[in-house]
Amino acid sequence: MDDLKFCANLSFLFKEVSLLDRYGAAARAGFAAVECGVDIYQYSLEQLVVARETAGVEQAHINAPTGDKPGDRGLAAVPGRHDDFKKSLMKSLEYAKSLHCTRIHFLAGIHPTEDWDRQQWEETYVNNLKMAAEECAKEGITALIEPLVTVPGYYLTNRKQAQDIINKVSHPSLKLQFDFYHEQISSGNLINFVTENISLIGHMQVSQVPVRNEPDSEGEINYPFVFQTLISLGYKKWIGCEYIPRGKTEDGLVWASRYLNKNN
Numbered sequence: 001m002d003d004l005k006f007c008a009n010l011s012f013l014f015k016e017v018s019l020l021d022r023y024g025a026a027a028r029a030g031f032a033a034v035e036c037g038v039d040i041y042q043y044s045l046e047q048l049v050v051a052r053e054t055a056g057v058e059q060a061h062i063n064a065p066t067g068d069k070p071g072d073r074g075l076a077a078v079p080g081r082h083d084d085f086k087k088s089l090m091k092s093l094e095y096a097k098s099l100h101c102t103r104i105h106f107l108a109g110i111h112p113t114e115d116w117d118r119q120q121w122e123e124t125y126v127n128n129l130k131m132a133a134e135e136c137a138k139e140g141i142t143a144l145i146e147p148l149v150t151v152p153g154y155y156l157t158n159r160k161q162a163q164d165i166i167n168k169v170s171h172p173s174l175k176l177q178f179d180f181y182h183e184q185i186s187s188g189n190l191i192n193f194v195t196e197n198i199s200l201i202g203h204m205q206v207s208q209v210p211v212r213n214e215p216d217s218e219g220e221i222n223y224p225f226v227f228q229t230l231i232s233l234g235y236k237k238w239i240g241c242e243y244i245p246r247g248k249t250e251d252g253l254v255w256a257s258r259y260l261n262k263n264n
Helices: 019-028 038-042 045-055 082-099 118-138 159-169 180-186 190-196 223-233 254-263
Strands: 005-009 033-036 058-063 103-105 142-145 174-179 201-206 238-241
Touching: 005 058, 005 254, 019 033, 019 038, 019 045, 033 238, 038 058, 038 082, 045 082, 058 082, 058 238, 082 103, 082 118, 103 201, 118 142, 118 159, 118 174, 142 159, 142 201, 159 174, 174 180, 180 190, 180 201, 190 223, 201 223
Parallel strands: 005 033, 005 238, 033 058, 058 103, 103 142, 142 174, 174 201, 201 238
Antiparallel strands: none
């Protein structure tokens, strides 16, 4: 089979309706699964479970809560916030278990512009991720980290740093979330890296560069070649559609019709 599996990112797609209604919209568009950012925590578990089950889609991925203080963009690497990170971890696990979700992305956090201890941040990150990976493993969930280059001050910025952290955590439940948009901006060399490190990758996300629209938008990434490479590599995990639609979400899904028909 040469299938690729795409899931709809409900924080980006179908924004014409509320997040709860996006579950059904994704299903009607042919998606068999969805992923969500932190806006999922605006809703009760009961509401989300009903929305997911009614739509009949899989919850492939969620982000852990990123913190309650102004400027928070994750807690995993932030020194002095261990208790806050543990609360975030436990809440994300509660949501993941209820939604039968098998992947959680833990954001690292934003460091100060001056006077921050890089070694302390790394030690905090490694220790927190060891705990997260262990707790996730108990539930059959994959813990994910993703380098981000468009967030000023974000701690995890490139794939080499991510690889180093994953090696130091040294737990099979911790994987790399490979976002083609961020990876093209930060490092390029997409195909070689994916081919050489496919076992390191636990989840992927796609959008075009520099516009962050649909994969068939004009831009730097040759997605037909990317998708053919993933097929040849036998990649079977979910690929999140984390892009900003050029117009109405459904109108921009021509590029995905081949895969959505197979998934539905």
